[in-house]
Amino acid sequence: MAIPIMTDLDAARAGILRRMPLDDDAATTRVVAEIIADVRQRGDNALREYTLRFDGVERTAIEIPRERWAAAAADLDPALRRALLLAISEIRRFHERQLRNSWVEFGVEGALGQIVRPLDRVGIYVPGGAAPLPSSLIHAAVPARVAGVREIVVCSPPQRATGEPAAIVLAAAHLAGVDRVFAVGGAQAIAAMAYGTESIPRVDTVAGPGNRYVIQAMRMVYGTVGVVSLPGPTETLIIADQTANPRAVAADLLAQAEHVEASAILLTTDQVLAEQVQQEVERQLAVLPDANARAAREAVTQRGGIVLVPDLATAFRLANEYGPEHLCLLIADPWQYVGEVRNAGGVFLGEESFEVLGDYVAGPSHIMPTEGTARYASPVNVDSFRKVISLVGVNRAGLSRIGPAAMRLAEAEGLFAHAAAVRARLESLDTDGRD
Incomplete structure (x- = not known):
């Protein structure tokens, strides 16, 4: 089945642009509620049992010693190490521009101001399933460190083969300068960071992407602990006109579609481009590894598609209604249309500024709002890890x-x-x- 081309805008709104539910959320909620209650009651013992049940790993100690991170970093391929260090440098440089300061204004009637303080302890969740994501670690840890957070702890599920989080995740933890790493994943990791266990300290806020169980756990512990965002399955929406390269458009769709439960949508004004992209998607799917191709095909056929629109104004109206995590503008003059964007996690302008660069090395955190939360939410940033205390001196x-x-x-x-x-x-x- 090929990626569908849709001409009926009402059908598109009711379908792929309405975000079809992934599953029965009530079932997910029941499972997550049980896990959270169990972790609160039994602490580390519950974590060990869930790690054995879900990850197939039996661990006595939940924390990974610092020397294991250093060893993982030392074993990195030199080119990969340089890539991680470049990403860390670019992310730090971008987020240092976001810093705001404390201030006090004195006048004849007294003083008013604010104190900006970093959070004391932040927890970062790093997925570690079929595709461990060291990039997610650095895209949360670096802004937190720039913000001045005193202690950063990381939870990531252990790999069955090693009993530890993926080696590249450990290496990223070492290079990004986090403080502690724990081999625990899923909803149980979120519960542990929210309430604390014998091994894992209670944090002030939790950040990081995850599957539906992780995100539901974040929803359920919010209030007990801060939650930076609820980044569910990734999504991309591309607006393209007749000047777009169909090969690049298809590649950008599939780059997001290969994530589990992702969605990838193209809005285009050009019928010819739509048909060329449809063909290119098939050609590129054929050369992907089988597992990636299966996930990507499901995403583009079940939760994605190509929508023909009469003009770019309509495309931007639909994009703002949808509020995508990633909005990619493959049009003749993308900067001309930046002012039309109201709702998006990140905007990528032009063929050379494609979304994958944002995933890794462009600078802004790639942990961005999904599921339409871009209507009110922001990507992870320095202010995600700081708080403001008001000063009143009348x-x-x-x-x-x-x-x-x-x-x-x-x-x-x-x-x-x-x-x-x-x-x-x-x-x-x-x-x-x-x-």
Whole structure:
């Protein structure tokens, strides 16, 4: 079955642009709730049992010693090590531009300001299934370190062959300078970081991508712990016109489609391009490894497609309704249309600025909002790992001016103790004035 070409915009809205549900979420929720409750009650013992059940690995110690990370980094192919270091450098350089500072403004009525503080401890989840993702580790750890986080802990599932997280994940942990690494994955890892166990410390916030069980666990522990975002299965939406290279368009669709449960959609104004991309997708699928090809074909045929639109204005309207994680503009003058983008995790402009660069080395974190959350959410960034504390230092002159309004508002809300607290201060001003 080939990637479908759709001409009915209403059908596209009701179908692939509506995000078809992946499965019965109630079943996922039940499983995750049981795991979270078990980890809260039994701590490390529950983690060991789930690691044996789900990963086929029996471990006594859950934490991976630091020397194992260093050994993994030392064993890296030199070219791969250089690539990881380049990615770390580019991610750090980008995120250093995001830093904002504490400030205090003094005036005749006192002072107002804010204190910007990093979080104390952050937990990062790193998937480790068929395709371990060291890039996800560095795309969360580097912004957290730039933010000034004191301690960064990583959870990643162990590989059956070694009993440890993938060697490249350990190497990335060493190069990115995290503090602790634990061999635990899935919803149980999120529960452990949220509530703490004998081995894993409780964190202030959790970041990182994951499968539906991981993301549901993040939803369920939010409030007990901060959750930076809920990045589910990856998605890409491409807007292309007649100038686009069909080979590049197909390659960009498949680059995301090979992830498990991904979606990949093309909106194009050109019928000829649509047909050429459809053919190119088939040609490129044929040369992918079997497992990648199966996942990619399912993504483009079940959760993806090509939609013909009458013009670029329609394409951008549909894209904003959809709110994709990745929005790729393969059009003649992409910069001309940046102002049309309202909802997207990241925008990739032109054929040379393709999304895979963003996955690894472009600079912005690749942990971006999915499932339409780009309507209100942002990619992982420095502020994901910092908090703002407000400073209020009103003096007598300020109290005299704004106090009466505060008292009236408190009375309007029926909060008379609030009003009395203001009145007491205002009366003391009057008394001092009479003296």
